Amino acid sequence: MSDQNTFKKNAAAAAMRYIEDGMLVGVGTGSTTNYFIDMLAEKRDSIRGAISSSGATEDRLKKNGIPVMTLADGDPDVYVDGADRFNNLKQLIKGGGGALTGEKIVASVSRKFICIADETKREVRLGTSFPLPIAVIPAARSSVARQILAMGGNPVYRNGFMTDNGNVILDIHDLAFDEPIAMEQKLNNIPGIVCNGIFALHAADVVLIGNAAGADVLA
Ligand code: 5RP
Numbered sequence: 001m002s003d004q005n006t007f008k009k010n011a012a013a014a015a016m017r018y019i020e021d022g023m024l025v026g027v028g029t030g031s032t033t034n035y036f037i038d039m040l041a042e043k044r045d046s047i048r049g050a051i052s053s054s055g056a057t058e059d060r061l062k063k064n065g066i067p068v069m070t071l072a073d074g075d076p077d078v079y080v081d082g083a084d085r086f087n088n089l090k091q092l093i094k095g096g097g098g099a100l101t102g103e104k105i106v107a108s109v110s111r112k113f114i115c116i117a118d119e120t121k122r123e124v125r126l127g128t129s130f131p132l133p134i135a136v137i138p139a140a141r142s143s144v145a146r147q148i149l150a151m152g153g154n155p156v157y158r159n160g161f162m163t164d165n166g167n168v169i170l171d172i173h174d175l176a177f178d179e180p181i182a183m184e185q186k187l188n189n190i191p192g193i194v195c196n197g198i199f200a201l202h203a204a205d206v207v208l209i210g211n212a213a214g215a216d217v218l219a
Contacts, residue, residue, distance in 0.1 A: 049066070095196075
């Protein structure tokens with residue numbers, strides 16, 4: 001296993017300490033979260049169930065025999081998800097896997113948001129080393145792209161990719177920002193953008209930073 005995968009696995013293992021009997025567990029998407037899902041299988045008979053953030057995660061939960069519920073069943077006690085980048089304020093960039101819309105919905109109503117990420121994903125200024133994904137209604141792709149260009153960003157169409165909700169993804173390069181909340185709100189106000197990958201209005205409560213020794217806690 002590569003170092004980075006070991007770090008991801010260590011972060012996932014640390015998240016298991018937050019899972020208690022009877023909990024409704026929101027589950028994110030991605031390779032780090034996949035480690036968590038496989039570990040969560042050990043508690044499938046003691047938790048109330050899991051709420052998925054994507055089709056891929058739903059499939060993996062079911063393969064592990066974990067009962068899958070929906071937000072109609074209630075708000076999750078805890079939400080566990082990876083990230084593409086995080087800063088010292090526990091604000092995130094997410095959406096590398098394209099599941100940002102479902103992830104933001106489940107995260108927004110969960111009582112505690114636990115981000116699991118390896119140490120390579122820490123950065124001081126979000127937007128510096130990872131492009132910001134936005135989910136866009138297909139008909140608005142060009143108009144949104146022009147508005148992003150006017151903001152100084154460089155939108156790149158994620159070719160051949162469609163989200164669970166039938167939207168396209170633009171990955172915005174060259175748009176580092178100092179005020180994640182303001183940027184999240186600004187992008188939310190552009191018609192045609194369904195969701196942007198900044199998780200700052202509702203940041204993580206805890207980031208478990210996987211490394212060679214285990215996981216550090218940023219709380
Ligand atoms: C998916 C995400 C993922 O959490 C993010 O891309 C991190 O993925 P990984 O754990 O595979 O590095 O936001 O939309």
